[in-house]
Amino acid sequence: MNQIADKAMDAAGAYVKREKGTHLHALSEHVDAGLPLPTGTSALDQRDMAAYLMETVDFEIRAVERFVVVPELRTGGTFDRLLEYSGPGPDGEHVEGLFIGDLKTGSVEHGKLKMAMQLAVYSRGEFYDHTRVPVDTADRKAFAAWKKREVSAAEAAQAYTPLAGVSQKWGIVINLPAGSGECTLHWVDLEIGWAAARLGLDVRTTRGTKGAMLPWVSGVTRNRVA
Template sequence: MSDPFDAPTEVQRDRWGRPLVHPPEGSGKPEGYTRCTTFVDALEDTYNLTQWEKRMVAIGLSERADLLLAVAAHRDDKKKLNEVANAAKEAAKASSAATTGTALHALTERVDRGEPLPALPETAQRDIDAYRRATVDLNSVAIEQFCVYDPFRIGGTPDRVVEYRGQLYIADVKTGSIDFGAMKIAMQLGVYSRSTPYDFRTHTRGQWPRDIDQDRGIVIHLPAGTGRCELRWIDISKGWDAVLVAKAVRDWRGEKDWYEPFEQAAIEAAATDWAAMVAEATAVEQLRDIWAAADLAGAYTDELDALCKARKQELESAA
């Protein structure tokens, strides 16, 4: 008998960070499902993110002479240079916004669960007050509920399932800029709107109270430190169209048979029934073509030579 106190408190993952899910077929063995964010990344335009990271590294290096020295000392060591670049990003406080956003995100969860909040800095308090005002008409039905989309073997955790005017919607809390990446957001919410709740403790699938809208989702934009929060509709039907394209791209990337050795044509030619072709030849010129083709394919043998000569005599005798 299993000890209920030993039940996992979060989704178990494999060494690649994929959530382990028991497939619906009931094989009994968990599989690594693709994380939703990873799945939709197949179509993400990373240009702006890459440019931002370059700027952060440049700023960090300008402020840390020791990191510049490390670059000079390890310019041929890729692993070390990666470590230096990451340190330079940290020196430029590249992760501070993400840290603040994660904390603010956690506070919104406590608000929606009806839990008390600790004393907050004034800036954070203004953000939370703005969040309460903007979401007053949204009733949270599920908060951080892990779910799966079995047809594509995707697992992920939407921020919220909310009820608004009697309809359920997938909602996403964003504490940073939403000027870029709208397609990725729409793709994720499109997947979640079609997904099924999954209890990782019991490995069972559940159901939402009602169908979730698959045309529109809600983005709760709470830019950290601004004291502002606004709701926006996002077209997740178009997002789902993009998910289907991402599925095709991932399938293409998994395709292995792109190349074929040169000798493959000769191997296939060797399997040709040359003897039957000789027997069916109706003219000497046709025999000459068969000779040439067999020779090119590396299939011309003494036996085939004898068959060709015998058939040539037959055709000439019948002429």
């Protein structure tokens, strides 16, 4: 069934869109670093990158593709950009500081709350350095044994670095639909997103609640008839 589903998704172009998005993400990293685009970059991709460059000119890129964890939600993920920005905010008033940025290469008309949740979680994360794991994570037995090892709180804390000074009120979506030659920016309300993420945790926790239904136990004892 999984193979049939994969073939259906491939026929529908799902993997093409995913691969194109990954490709544009890679090209955008060249732009952010001030590097020339790779030889052979198509004219269509060049148009997309030109639009991306023009729309993000007001940002200073402070981090790219960094993994963070949020112990409160027992989750983690990799954000696209950490942006430094100073200028008009969503209400026209001046804002400045660090903002989580996310590059979307498809439509943003749907899933807006999901995007707000995603960026809100990132904004409340901590950098986690997985390279501090002293074993090959591909070796399942060794990794499983390592996870059971007791470590001091001080040793464990060395893998975490605070994500300091990042806005937990606003995030930024950079929308660059593949092949469109157009790029737009969108403010994302992270307070709404965080409330939804916390609600999701409550729902997940509640689903694991046991004891909501118990078997009936009669309080009447009947004497046997000899």
